[in-house]
Amino acid sequence: MHGLDDLLEGMDPARRHRYDLTQRMQKRYFSTRRDKTLGNEITRWIDVTVASLAGPHPEGRILAVIGDPGAGKTRAIKRAMSAVPALEQSTLCVTAPRPCTLKQLGRTFLSAMGYDLHRDLREHLTWEKVRDHLEANRVRFVWVDELQHVLDGKHDAQVAAISDTFKNLVQRRSWPVSFLFSGLPAVSSFLGRDRQIERRSRTLEFGSLSFPASTGLIREVLLSTIVETDGGMGLGDLATDEFVHRLCHATSGALGVVIDLIRSAVLEAAERPTFNGTIQICDFAEAYASERGCEPSENIFLSSRWHEIQPENSRLRQLSAEGA
Ligand SMILES: Nc1ncnc2c1ncn2[C@@H]1O[C@H](COP(=O)(O)OP(=O)(O)O)[C@@H](O)[C@H]1O
Numbered sequence: 248m249h250g251l252d253d254l255l256e257g258m259d260p261a262r263r264h265r266y267d268l269t270q271r272m273q274k275r276y277f278s279t280r281r282d283k284t285l286g287n288e289i290t291r292w293i294d295v296t297v298a299s300l301a302g303p304h305p306e307g308r309i310l311a312v313i314g315d316p317g318a319g320k321t322r323a324i325k326r327a328m329s330a331v332p333a334l335e336q337s338t339l340c341v342t343a344p345r346p347c348t349l350k351q352l353g354r355t356f357l358s359a360m361g362y363d364l365h366r367d368l369r370e371h372l373t374w375e376k377v378r379d380h381l382e383a384n385r386v387r388f389v390w391v392d393e394l395q396h397v398l399d400g401k402h403d404a405q406v407a408a409i410s411d412t413f414k415n416l417v418q419r420r421s422w423p424v425s426f427l428f429s430g431l432p433a434v435s436s437f438l439g440r441d442r443q444i445e446r447r448s449r450t451l452e453f454g455s456l457s458f459p460a461s462t463g464l465i466r467e468v469l470l471s472t473i474v475e476t477d478g479g480m481g482l483g484d485l486a487t488d489e490f491v492h493r494l495c496h497a498t499s500g501a502l503g504v505v506i507d508l509i510r511s512a513v514l515e516a517a518e519r520p521t522f523n524g525t526i527q528i529c530d531f532a533e534a535y536a537s538e539r540g541c542e543p544s545e546n547i548f549l550s551s552r553w554h555e556i557q558p559e560n561s562r563l564r565q566l567s568a569e570g571a
């Protein structure tokens with residue numbers, strides 16, 4: 248598996264146990280109502296595309312999935328796509344690099360189609376090649392993840408050029424293409440700025456968890472499954488309303504971040520010398536600190552004034568203060 252056999256073989260039982268635990272937690276997917284909505288939207292996106300391609304004025308359609316970082320967009324879309332093998336096979340998947348110009352995005356498309364440009368072509372020629380290759384490879388669907396990377400820091404004329412490039416592909420008579428765009432909420436404003444694009448688009452938003460509305464999901468589903476079922480640990484009296492509230496606050500309610508933090512806390516607990524079968528708030532504090540690089544006084548799981556602490560990444564804060 249992945250050519251990592253030798254490394255796996257060399258693990259002592261403690262490391263192997265940690266590895267198995269990590270695998271078990273990573274594999275699990277939590278299906279919520281939004282997965283159902285996403286599945287329906289994807290079916291609809293396919294159906295309107297197919298109907299349009301069979302009609303007199305073939306053109307593509309756009310589906311956008313937006314949400315905060317860590318909301319779970321990428322994982323949910325991958326999963327929804329793999330449920331429709333015919334779609335998965337005819338979809339070109341690209342992730343916009345960061346930072347990214349329109350030309351670099353074109354090169355990313357080409358590279359994903361197995362065509363690496365050796366020459367530095369100008370932007371419009373790069374996209375001409377993209378159009379040719381989409382048609383030659385019979386690609387009808389394209390998923391661009393992290394689309395905001397293409398929009399970041401662009402002035403109006405550049406954003407208009409990006410939007411025109413997509414519009415040309417969607418409206419191209421000989422070989423129209425449908426897009427699935429995912430990324431931060433800025434993607435939605437981008438689609439709204441051009442009437443012709445907007446008219447062909449639908450947007451699905453992955454909202455945030457919040458306290459107290461999401462208490463049931465966090466306590467009864469996420470904590471219980473990851474800690475008790477996958478981790479084989481007890482929750483003791485940890486899962487109070489206040490703890491759930493801290494967890495929501497520390498993760499800004501992003502579903503994937505909540506899940507990842509609980510997973511890291513399970514691993515912290517398993518390694519803690521005083522561990523006696525029950526996860527504790529100190530394991531969450533440790534997981535949070537090692538991810539954010541914050542002082543104990545800034546740790547939402549330790550501080551009594553936790554609700555006043557802004558859960559931004561203190562490492563990032565430091566970097567931007569240094570002007571990096
Ligand atoms: N429904 C889910 N079930 C299990 N894990 C999830 C789920 N949604 C997200 N995750 C995990 O949370 C993390 C962030 O999710 P990701 O899809 O990358 O978020 P986004 O693309 O919105 O930034 C990943 O580790 C992912 O595996």
Ligand SMILES: [Mg+2]
Nearest residue numbers: 320321322392
């Ligand atoms: Mg993502």
